[in-house]
Amino acid sequence: MSANGAVWGRVRSRLRAFPEHLSACGAEASAYGRCVQASTAPGGRLSKDLCMREFEALRSCFAAAAKKTLMGGT
Numbered sequence: 001m002s003a004n005g006a007v008w009g010r011v012r013s014r015l016r017a018f019p020e021h022l023s024a025c026g027a028e029a030s031a032y033g034r035c036v037q038a039s040t041a042p043g044g045r046l047s048k049d050l051c052m053r054e055f056e057a058l059r060s061c062f063a064a065a066a067k068k069t070l071m072g073g074t
Contacts, residue, residue, distance in 0.1 A: 018065070018066070021065035021068050022062065022065050024065060025058060025061035025062060025065060028054070028058040028060075028061045029058055031054045031058075032051060032054040032055055032057070032058045034054075035050070035054045036051055039051065
């Protein structure tokens with residue numbers, strides 16, 4: 001395998017692992033979704049930064065998952 005092929009092989013394996021790592025963020029995704037849903041329900045009003053705490057928790061979880069994927073962790 002060429003050097004270029006080896007690089008793409010590593011990239012593909014990391015990309016395949018990413019969804020599994022993101023699945024660990026289910027609680028954060030649910031909390032953010034509930035916040036957005038509640039603020040867009042009839043009578044609700046979505047505004048900037050309304051769900052910031054939930055979004056930041058989800059973003060941090062995604063960042064940790066991405067880092068774990070880049071490091072080749074399982």
